[in-house]
Amino acid sequence: xxxxxxEGVTRSYGAVRAVDDVSLTVNEGEFFTLLGPSGCGxxxxxxxxAGFTDVEHGSIWFGARRIDAVPAHRRNTGMVFQSYAVxxxxxxxxxxxxxxxxxxxxxxxxxxxxxxALASVQLGALGERWPHELSGGQLQRVAIARSLVIxxxxxxxxxxxxxxxxxxxxxxxxxxxxxxxxxGLTAVYVTHDxxxxxxxxxxxxxxxxxxxxxxxxxxxxxxxxGTAFVAEFMGSTNMLPGRIEAVDGAEIAVRAxxxxxxxxxxxxxxxxxxxxxxxxxxxxxxxxxxxxRSVTExxRSVTATLVLREFLGPTLRLHTVLxxxxxxxxxxxxxxxxxxxxxxxxxxxxxxxxxxLYPAS
Amino acid sequence: xxxxxxxGAFRACVCLAALLFLGVFLVYPLATVLLASVRxxxxxxxxxxxxxxxxxxxxxxxxxxxxxxxxxxxxxxxCVLAVPLAFCLARLEVPxxxxxxxxxxxxxxxxxxxxxxALVLLFGHAGIATVAMRDIGLPVGSIxxxxxIVIVFTLTLYPYVLMPVMAGFQAVDIAIEEAARNLGGSRFxxxxxxxxxxxxxxVLAGALLVFIEALENFGVPAVLAEDRPFLAxxxxxxxxxESDSNPGAAGALSVLLxxxxxxxxxxxxxxxxxxxxxxxxRRVPPPIVLGRGGRIAAGVFCxxxxxxxxxxxxxxxxxxxxxxxxxxxxxxxxxSNYAALLRGSYRPLWNTLLLASxxxxxxxxxGAPIGYVLARHRSRLSTLLDIVVTVPFAVSxxxxxxxxxxxxxxxxxxxxxGWLILSVAFVVRKLPFSVRSAGAIVHQIDPSLEEASIxxxxxxxxxxxxxxxxxxxxxxxxxxxxxxxxxTSELSATIVLYSSRWRTMTVLMFQSLEGTxxxxxxxxxxxxxxxxxxxxxxVYRLLQRQGMGVL
Numbered sequence: 001x002x003x004x005x006x007e008g009v010t011r012s013y014g015a016v017r018a019v020d021d022v023s024l025t026v027n028e029g030e031f032f033t034l035l036g037p038s039g040c041g042x043x044x045x046x047x048x049x050a051g052f053t054d055v056e057h058g059s060i061w062f063g064a065r066r067i068d069a070v071p072a073h074r075r076n077t078g079m080v081f082q083s084y085a086v087x088x089x090x091x092x093x094x095x096x097x098x099x100x101x102x103x104x105x106x107x108x109x110x111x112x113x114x115x116x117a118l119a120s121v122q123l124g125a126l127g128e129r130w131p132h133e134l135s136g137g138q139l140q141r142v143a144i145a146r147s148l149v150i151x152x153x154x155x156x157x158x159x160x161x162x163x164x165x166x167x168x169x170x171x172x173x174x175x176x177x178x179x180x181x182x183x184g185l186t187a188v189y190v191t192h193d194x195x196x197x198x199x200x201x202x203x204x205x206x207x208x209x210x211x212x213x214x215x216x217x218x219x220x221x222x223x224x225x226g227t228a229f230v231a232e233f234m235g236s237t238n239m240l241p242g243r244i245e246a247v248d249g250a251e252i253a254v255r256a257x258x259x260x261x262x263x264x265x266x267x268x269x270x271x272x273x274x275x276x277x278x279x280x281x282x283x284x285x286x287x288x289x290x291x292x293r294s295v296t297e298x299x300r301s302v303t304a305t306l307v308l309r310e311f312l313g314p315t316l317r318l319h320t321v322l323x324x325x326x327x328x329x330x331x332x333x334x335x336x337x338x339x340x341x342x343x344x345x346x347x348x349x350x351x352x353x354x355x356x357l358y359p360a361s
Numbered sequence: 362x363x364x365x366x367x368x369g370a371f372r373a374c375v376c377l378a379a380l381l382f383l384g385v386f387l388v389y390p391l392a393t394v395l396l397a398s399v400r401x402x403x404x405x406x407x408x409x410x411x412x413x414x415x416x417x418x419x420x421x422x423x424x425x426x427x428x429x430x431x432x433x434x435x436x437x438x439x440c441v442l443a444v445p446l447a448f449c450l451a452r453l454e455v456p457x458x459x460x461x462x463x464x465x466x467x468x469x470x471x472x473x474x475x476x477x478x479a480l481v482l483l484f485g486h487a488g489i490a491t492v493a494m495r496d497i498g499l500p501v502g503s504i505x506x507x508x509x510i511v512i513v514f515t516l517t518l519y520p521y522v523l524m525p526v527m528a529g530f531q532a533v534d535i536a537i538e539e540a541a542r543n544l545g546g547s548r549f550x551x552x553x554x555x556x557x558x559x560x561x562x563x564v565l566a567g568a569l570l571v572f573i574e575a576l577e578n579f580g581v582p583a584v585l586a587e588d589r590p591f592l593a594x595x596x597x598x599x600x601x602x603e604s605d606s607n608p609g610a611a612g613a614l615s616v617l618l619x620x621x622x623x624x625x626x627x628x629x630x631x632x633x634x635x636x637x638x639x640x641x642x643r644r645v646p647p648p649i650v651l652g653r654g655g656r657i658a659a660g661v662f663c664x665x666x667x668x669x670x671x672x673x674x675x676x677x678x679x680x681x682x683x684x685x686x687x688x689x690x691x692x693x694x695x696x697s698n699y700a701a702l703l704r705g706s707y708r709p710l711w712n713t714l715l716l717a718s719x720x721x722x723x724x725x726x727x728g729a730p731i732g733y734v735l736a737r738h739r740s741r742l743s744t745l746l747d748i749v750v751t752v753p754f755a756v757s758x759x760x761x762x763x764x765x766x767x768x769x770x771x772x773x774x775x776x777x778x779g780w781l782i783l784s785v786a787f788v789v790r791k792l793p794f795s796v797r798s799a800g801a802i803v804h805q806i807d808p809s810l811e812e813a814s815i816x817x818x819x820x821x822x823x824x825x826x827x828x829x830x831x832x833x834x835x836x837x838x839x840x841x842x843x844x845x846x847x848x849t850s851e852l853s854a855t856i857v858l859y860s861s862r863w864r865t866m867t868v869l870m871f872q873s874l875e876g877t878x879x880x881x882x883x884x885x886x887x888x889x890x891x892x893x894x895x896x897x898x899x900v901y902r903l904l905q906r907q908g909m910g911v912l
Contacts, residue, residue, distance in 0.1 A: 052812055072815045073824075079816040085809035089832065099817030143813075150817060 001028040002062045002153040002186050004049065009058035009068075011044055018044040020210035021058070026154075026188060027202075031180055033189045035197040036207035037233065042190045043158060045207075049188060050156050051075050062153050073102075078147025079156040082163060084139040086131045092118070092142050093127035099150035117149035120179060137168045148179065155180060155187040161196065173200050194234050198222060206230045228358040231277040238278040238328050241360060244268045252357065258324030259302040261350070265357035273360040280317070280331035282354040285338055286347040301349040304328055306340050320346060371822055375730045376742040382727065383749050383792075386785050390764025391619070391756065397767060398612030411609035415617075421610070424590030425617060431507060431582075431591070432575040435514035436568045442515060443522035444564060446666050448556075449659045450523075451530035454648045456660050463901055464667045465520055470843070470893045471674055472850035472867065473517040474580025475886040479673030480509055481584060482680055482879060489680070489690060509585040514575045516670040521574070522567035529560035535646040548649075562632055569629040573622045577757035579853035580867075584874060592618050593759050593853065600763050601857065608767070615760040623755040630751075674890050681887035685880035698880035699888075702873065710888065713849055713866040716780060720787035721845035724795045727788065729837055732799025733829070737808065754793050762786055762857030778860040786854040791844045798843070802836035803829075842900045846893045866892075 004026040011019040019041040026032040034042035047053040049060060051072030060068040067075055078099075087095050093114050100110045118124050121141040131139060140160055147155060157176070161169040177200045180187045191197050197204050198218040206213045206221060206229075214226040225231035232239055242256025252268055254261045256276050268274065286301060304320035307327075311334065318330040318338070330348060332338065340346055401408045415421040449455055450462065468476075483490045484504045491501045504512070533556055541551045582591035592614060599611035651659065684695040703710070735747050753761070765786055769776040776782040806829065814824040852867040859868050870885035 050812075050816060052815075071820070072812075073818050073820050076818070077816060079813065081809040081813060083807050083809045085807060085813035087810060087813070087828070089828075098814070098819075102818035146813075146817065 001184055003028045004032075004154060004186060004188065005061040006045075006049075007059045007061070009045070009048060009055055009060060011041075011048060011053060011056045017210045019048065022207075022210075022212055023058075024205060024212065024215065026186055029184045029186055031177065031187045031189065031200060031202045033191060033197045033201040033204045034207055035191060035194060035204050035233075036213075038192060040207040041210040042192075042207050046156055046158055046188060046190045049154070050077050050079050076150070076153045077156050078150055078152030078154070079158065080140070080143050080147055080160045082159040084136070084143050084163070086134075086139050086142050086146075088131050090131075091127065092123065092129050092131070092134070095131070095142050096127075096146045096149050099146065103150065113149050114145075117145040120148065121145045121175070136164055137172060140164065140172065144176065144179070148183065148185075152185070155185050157187065157189040157191075159191055160189075162191070162193070169196070170199075176200065198234075206233060208233075223354075225277065225356065228275050228277065228361070231356060231358070236280060236329065238276075238280065240276040240278065240322075240326060240328070242274055242276055244270050244272045244274060246270060251352070254357065257322030257326030257328065259304075259322050261302065261355060262300060262352055263355040263357050264352050268357070268359075275358040275360050277356045277358065278328070278350065279354065280329045281315075282350060283328075283330040284349045285318070285330065285332050285336065286349045300352055301347055304330075304346050304348055306342055306344050306346050308342060309338070318346070320348075371825070372734050372738050372740075373742065375734045376740075376746050379727065379731050379746055380742075380749060383746075383752075383789070386765070387752060387756075387761070387789050388749070390761065390768040391752075392764075393767040394612050394615050394760060394764040396612075397608050398610075398616050400609075402609060408609075411607075411613035414610055415613055420590050421595065421614065424592050424595045424614070427507065427590055428576055428592035428618075429621070431510050431514065432572040434507075434511045435518060435575040436572045438511060438515040439519045439522050439571045440564060440568050442666055443519040443567070444526055444560075446519070446663060447523050447526035447560075448530055448552075449663050451527045452646065452649050453651060453659045454656065455663050457664070461663055461667050463898065464671050465523060466901070467674075467894055467897065468517045468670050469520045470846045470850070470897050471517070471671075472580065472852065472886075472889050472893065473513060473578060474584050474852055474867075475677060475850075475870070475889055476517050476673050477509070477513045477581045477584035478870075478874060478882060478886055479677045480504055480513060482883065483673070483676060484509075505585055505587045506589045510581055510591075513581050513585065514571070514578070516673070517581075518571045518574055519666075519670065521570045522564060525563040525567050526560050529563040530556065531646065533559050533646065538646070565632050566629055569625050569632070573625050573629075573755070576618065576622055576625075577759075577853070579757070579759050579856065580871070583852075583871065593757055596757075596763070597759050597856065600759075600766075611763060615763060619756055619760055622757065623752075626751070626755045674894075677883050677886045678890060681880070681883035683880070685878065690879075698878075698884035701878065702869065702881040702884040702888075708862075709864045709866050709869045712780075712863055713892070716783055716787065716863075716865060717845045717848040719780075719784050720791065720848045721841045723784065724788045724791045724844050725799075725837055725841045728792055728795025728840075729799045729830075729833065731792075732796045732801075733803050733825075733833075735796065736800040736803035750796050751793055753790050758786070758790055758851065758853030758855075759857055761789060762854040765854075766857060777858070778863075780863050783855065783858050783863060783865075786858055787848045787851060790851070790854060791847060794847075795840055795844060798840035799833065799837065802833045802840075805836075806832055839900050842896050846896050849892050850889055 006022055006024045009019055009022045010017065022041075022045060034045055036042050044053055048055050048068070051067075051070065055068040058068075059066055062075075087098065090098065096114045096117050097110050100113060105113070114127070115124070118127055121144050123138060123141050123145065126134070126138065131142070134142065143160075160176070161172055164172065173196055189197075189200065201218055203215060203217055204221050205215045208229055214221060214230045221230065222234050225234055228239065231237050240256040242254040242261070244252055245255045245260065246253040247268060247270060250264050252263055252265050254263060254274055254276060261276060263276065302322065304322050306318060306320050308319040310317040310319070314334050316332045316334050316336060316338065318332060320328050320330055322328055338346075398411050399407055399409065401410070450458060455461065481504075482488055484501060485491065494501050502508070538551055538555060541555045542548075546554065577593060579593040579597065582594045586594055596611050596614045596618065599607045599614065680690070681698055682694050682696070684691045684693045684697060731746065731750060735743055765782055766777055769782060776785070811821075811824050811829060814828050815821055819827070850867060852871060855865055855867055856871060859865060866885060866889055870882055870889060873882040873885055
């Protein structure tokens with residue numbers, strides 16, 4: 001078990017700062033995810049931890065040992081690559097034994113450890129197979145076994161599931177998470193898929209343009225995104241531009257999309273332009289009458305016009321527009337009965353605490 | 362570089378060693394050629410006299426003009442021939458396609474001057490066909506000079522356009538064609554407006570290579586020009602001629618030739634750099650089904666072109682086993698030509714095999730690390746190396762040979778007259794091919810594989826030696842055979858650099874051309890054909906997997 005500490009890590013390519021003064025601590029045994037759009041520097045950061053990219057400024061520590069000047073092959077990390085990188089010239093067992101051979105582990109012990117590692121990824125029977133005989137999912141399992149068997153200080157995952165199909169992705173990420181927890185290994189996981197990040201991580205660092213935008217547990221990142229960027233990146237949200245109309249203690253009235261939203265938020269000044277982040281699933285279609293008359297006691301509702309409905313099975317996605325034509329997406333449970341057709345008026349209730357206010361930049 | 366554990370040092374060593382080698386054996390000799398053209402040999406003063414001499418001479422202007430014209434005509438004819446052929450082979454059902462493809466790759470390695478000689482044997486002054494046709498009263502035009510040279514260039518250089526254009530036609534996503542048809546385009550309209558523009562960069566890139574090759578080629582004009590001026594030939598005559606030796610003028614003509622080829626090469630590279638038309642076909646588009654007439658026409662066309670290009674070589678093989686009495690052919694099978702050619706000495710044959718083997722091994726040992734470093738690692742040093750290593754493409758063998766003679770005839774390093782200078786010339790000439798082929802192989806190896814190995818605790822240098830090199834081995838072997846084959850038929854540098862002890866088969870063949878015994882020349886040509894075609898056919902499958910890109 002090893003904690004990882006990054007201090008002021010920077011790397012630039014030409015004029016572009018791929019990683020810009022990043023400081024992070026990954027706790028022992030933690031599953032830590034670097035999440036962000038392509039080009040945000042997450043892979044560069046991971047490769048710096050692995051030792052494939054030089055650190056320009058700053059330092060990287062495994063526990064009390066500074067490792068940013070240690071050659072890649074002496075860092076004792078186990079990396080799983082997006083392209084699997086299973087050696088085509090070795091059998092499955094040969095692949096898994098590769099790191100043990102490099103460590104001069106004895107024959108008998110190698111055999112036992114390889115068998116155990118293969119069993120842990122459910123490939124126990126395939127040791128003598130050649131890589132070209134395996135499917136993508138099996139190949140990635142070989143790669144995982146190969147990096148587990150060396151008992152690395154930390155596990156590194158570089159978008160390991162992005163070449164697999166959706167169903168396999170969900171299945172394998174559960175297995176990865178369980179293996180990591182069983183072995184108690186510290187893991188750093190890079191992905192651009194926010195759902196994957198939410199599903200597997202203890203904590204997530206959302207990155208943007210080489211910098212860390214927000215670090216926190218999945219729930220916190222999703223429910224209380226620190227910036228508009230994080231809010232938009234973490235799953236679909238409605239981002240409505242608006243203006244503060246009134247400030248009443250902790251409650252702020254914002255006019256957006258031709259409707260009035262009353263939200264809780266940090267202090268603002270009347271007249272300030274703001275952005276409202278409203279997640280589709282936080283809006284409820286109220287069983288009120290079609291006239292749009294308010295039926296909530298606290299009056300926290302807006303009316304919108306239904307444009308299109310998409311039935312997605314578990315959920316029902318409603319494309320609506322606010323009075324001034326601003327689109328607003330609403331997710332209702334698939335089972336909920338909504339009578340209105342296109343053009344019908346909907347009364348949408350919201351929880352003031354779940355609408356997040358950002359200063360418009 | 363910190364953190365890369367030995368590989369950084371390895372990369373720097375490769376770059377520096379390669380630059381040192383090319384600096385000494387390419388840049389320095391070329392500089393001496395340039396110097397020879399702008400300095401008076403007696404006084405050492407700066408002068409432009411050789412250039413003025415050339416500008417004032419109708420003969421040498423004609424030489425430049427003829428060479429350029431031959432290049433342009435060959436380029437045009439090659440396109441006319443190769444583009445439809447590429448389309449037929451890529452997209453139509455042609456009977457015997459695998460055989461056709463194999464045969465079509467042969468002209469790339471068969472020595473073109475042997476093709477030229479075959480033309481002389483058949484249609485020359487005393488050619489077999491000429492005589493036969495004269496006997497039945499058919500007049501035969503002269504094939505000497507421009508017509509013959511352009512015919513030979515066209516028939517031997519067309520694969521330079523055929524191969525990339527074929528790949529281009531196969532890389533067009535069928536969906537794009539279907540989209541064009543769906544929007545209402547006729548078959549021909551789609552060909553003209555969609556397919557042709559997509560493959561145009563490949564056509565141009567290949568055609569410019571044809572131009573360069575035609576301009577540099579020494580052997581074909583040597584056989585067919587008779588007394589007409591041609592650039593590569595005149596450079597050699599001016600440099601090595603017994604009576605009219607003029608190193609200054611040879612240098613000036615060399616500079617002109619290198620300037621032409623280098624200019625065209627830069628143009629070609631620009632084209633390649635901007636070609637981003639590949640449409641990323643997932644699979645090879647299905648063959649277009651033609652009617653009976655169309656099918657027959659396409660088959661006849663393909664077979665005619667390919668057979669026409671290999672038939673001269675086949676004719677030489679057959680003729681080499683016939684008995685000659687003086688210049689007159691008797692149709693009886695004999696080995697006497699071979700006996701006469703080798704006349705108790707197998708030395709030239711051994712020389713050829715030895716030099717080709719040395720060069721092939723040396724060029725692979727040098728080219729593979731360079732190709733690896735250039736493909737995997739970008740730095741200022743490697744960018745410089747990338748440029749320098751391309752230079753031999755633009756330098757004709759004759760010019761390089763002359764440069765090596767001037768540079769290493771005296772002074773701190775004397776190499777002339779030995780086997781080493783020949784090997785050096787071959788290595789320098791073939792290095793770009795080797796580097797490109799190694800680079801292509803490296804590009805097919807996922808860099809994550811090496812990183813995975815390093816990550817698992819194997820040092821970068823050991824990873825390179827125990828993982829990357831074995832993975833490259835098959836490809837490198839193929840490239841090595843190809844270099845071996847092309848060195849075997851090398852003439853343009855050899856003719857400048859050989860000594861009486863280090864004569865090769867190509868020199869022997871060249872010398873027997875001037876003699877009056879066509880049988881011996883045919884025997885020499887046949888030996889060359891066998892030693893170039895056989896190895897290629899043996900490794901053809903291997904090379905095909907690499908898309909023949911190495912050529």
